[in-house]
Amino acid sequence: MSTFEGFKKRFRAIVKILGINNLDFINKCEGTADTQAVVMSTEKAVIVVFRGSEGRMKDKSIIRVIYDWIFTDLNFFHRPFEMFGEKAGVHTGFYNGVDIVYDELKALIEKHIKGNAFTFGRPKSLWLTGHSLGGGLAPIAAARLIADGITVNGVYTYGAPRFANPNLAKHMGKMLAHYQRWVLDNDIVTKVPFKKWGFQHSANPNNIYEDGQIKINDGEMIGTAKPSSHYPTQYLSRIYEALPKNIKGKMPPAPPHEIWSTDADDLFLKELEKLSKKFGES
Numbered sequence: 001m002s003t004f005e006g007f008k009k010r011f012r013a014i015v016k017i018l019g020i021n022n023l024d025f026i027n028k029c030e031g032t033a034d035t036q037a038v039v040m041s042t043e044k045a046v047i048v049v050f051r052g053s054e055g056r057m058k059d060k061s062i063i064r065v066i067y068d069w070i071f072t073d074l075n076f077f078h079r080p081f082e083m084f085g086e087k088a089g090v091h092t093g094f095y096n097g098v099d100i101v102y103d104e105l106k107a108l109i110e111k112h113i114k115g116n117a118f119t120f121g122r123p124k125s126l127w128l129t130g131h132s133l134g135g136g137l138a139p140i141a142a143a144r145l146i147a148d149g150i151t152v153n154g155v156y157t158y159g160a161p162r163f164a165n166p167n168l169a170k171h172m173g174k175m176l177a178h179y180q181r182w183v184l185d186n187d188i189v190t191k192v193p194f195k196k197w198g199f200q201h202s203a204n205p206n207n208i209y210e211d212g213q214i215k216i217n218d219g220e221m222i223g224t225a226k227p228s229s230h231y232p233t234q235y236l237s238r239i240y241e242a243l244p245k246n247i248k249g250k251m252p253p254a255p256p257h258e259i260w261s262t263d264a265d266d267l268f269l270k271e272l273e274k275l276s277k278k279f280g281e282s
Contacts (some may be wrong), residue, residue, distance in 0.1 A: 017252050024108045033096040041112035045125045052132030083147045089165035094136040125153040131232045135160025154178035158235045159187045162199035172202035179203045185210045188225035
């Protein structure tokens with residue numbers, strides 16, 4: 001899906017099946033920060049979706065995308081996450097990715113919350129999610145929203161990279177009460193940025209193993225990192241198959257892999273595998 005307009009069209013078609021028609025899109029590029037997100041709502045909930053790595057291809061080579069977002073322009077260094085103190089370090093690239101859209105994001109969330117604000121006497125709930133690099137943005141955005149007095153009911157990430165130093169990870173774990181981090185069969189993107197650079201995850205994973213077994217609040221998977229496990233449709237189909245029958249009957253099946261996968265995605269994962277081997281981390 002090469003253009004943002006193409007992404008918007010396909011995204012609207014998919015969520016329409018779920019009865020969601022109230023959507024706003026964010027698309028902003030500033031320096032190496034390039035962020036795309038969707039704010040959508042129903043009568044009961046507001047959902048923020050941060051788009052993953054495929055949204056950042058544009059006219060760049062896949063090598064440029066990887067280095068811009070994870071390794072170059074000082075993006076891989078920690079910068080202080082001020083609200084948690086000077087010792088709390090966050091991945092500079094991910095922080096900047098949230099920062100360039102934060103004011104617009106907050107305004108849209110507030111607009112969606114105020115629309116039909118109360119259902120059955122309760123305010124709308126707010127949920128943030130993201131796959132791949134989008135999963136590195138969602139928890140950072142959630143922390144900033146909470147600090148600004150907005151209640152975040154939960155954060156769900158899929159195949160998300162590391163973004164925090166140990167001090168920040170500890171704070172984030174306490175702040176985000178309902179933080180679900182999903183990892184499919186040693187997904188390679190969950191292994192970067194590398195531990196030896198001081199990065200770690202801020203929540204235990206919900207692991208989906210090769211045999212289909214799911215372990216909630218599990219430990220980090222041991223073994224070789226797998227590029228083939230990263231595609232969003234892989235996550236959707238595995239989780240869909242694990243749903244109880246009474247819930248599965250109310251949900252559409254995962255879209256076919258061809259809808260979201262592109263040649264650029266394949267190149268992204270192959271280059272990431274080379275980098276992981278180069279730095280000696282699986």
